[in-house]
Amino acid sequence: MKIAIIKYNAGNTQSVAFALDRIGISYTITDNPEEIKASEKVIFPGVGEASTAMKYLENKNLDQLIPQLKQPVLGICLGMQLMCQSSEENDTKCLNLFDQTVKRFDATQISKVPHTGWNNLTKSKGWLGSEFDNTFVYFVHSYYVPVNPHTVAQTDYIVPFSAAMKKDNFFAVQFHPEKSAEIGEKILKQFLKN
């Protein structure tokens, strides 16, 4: 299987690569449009700040390429947020694959922001399947995508938000499967089945 991990300034690129190594999947980390287009599946990682990340994508014309992809594409964390219409993080215009606005969590005395740590999935369905209901995955983020018609799993923190989504060939997770122990590896495998 030919897997492309999109190369830009995402902080978790290496972690995603190592997670694929651990489950025995080969991949290339690339920003070459032809190589990305020719791969069977694409992983769009993301850790960092939205406007900076979008600038990196624009500089490499990846903002034009990603929406045109036809094979299964998995956005992770900031990758998922960048697939939305826009983000409140420095008022950033994003790729608009999901017609959603990424919002900032309002911190409370009890609920700190960033949402950091292991939290459980609920209402898991679609490509994830109900087997992941109430399993724990690792989150670290200050912005979230509200629950919407594309949501396939939710997590509750301050508000219920989209933990995973899917629209057409675009898959997305807010948590870090590459850092979520055995459950995370199962979820990566689940995506790779598509």
Add this chain to the structure above:
Amino acid sequence: MLTKRIIPCLDVKDGRTVKGINFEGLRDAGDPVALGALYAKQGADELVFLDISATNEGRGTFAELVIEIAAECTIPFTVGGGINSVKDVDRLLKAGADKVSINSSAVKNPDLINELAKEFGSQCIVLAIDAQHANGDWMVYTHGGKKSTDKELYSWAREGEQRGAGEILFTSMNHDGTKNGFAIAALNELGKQVTIPIIASGGAGTMSHFVDVFKEGGADAALAASVFHFGEIAIPDLKSYLRDNDIAIRN
């Protein structure tokens, strides 16, 4: 529900874990990669690797080690020790670390927090604060607790949050090494002062100390070293004990 995190901390010098460790089934307890993998398997929620090397050669070894840790480690890990610049952080994150902790360098140059948050995002910037309680005030120390500063714990934590830190790792020097429990009152106050997660460190001795740090101290995570390394508390036992005490814990 977001669960409380248990975080073993491994001190690494010249590429080797330093504290005396005796684990069954672990061939080389001095190997940070193997030890980290074992803790992950036992249910640790995160790991911290602290580089205490005193030489440039030692620090170089650590950077190489981070790649090996990242290759093996299925849970998030933070690296700290001797981080001074955007370039240092870039190298460590590219090697596969999930977060970095900064301490002395942030006190010396607070703008570093802003620069790192802007470049890499707040979520991977942990502000580590070592503080000592004396004459009614919690004062911040740097260089592994050796050097006093004119900064006070709560105002420094607030400043760190404003500058973009995503988490505070607070070590009470009064409690560290005593095994008499965490600095509950200070943690409680700190929780009122900032809205970013707090990792409590210093004083873990028994499993009930962990109940106290979450229930009374309001900490989001608890870090400990020797109780885990010397096998005094096994992580699976600790997690089931916490669960029995109605604390949200990952299963």
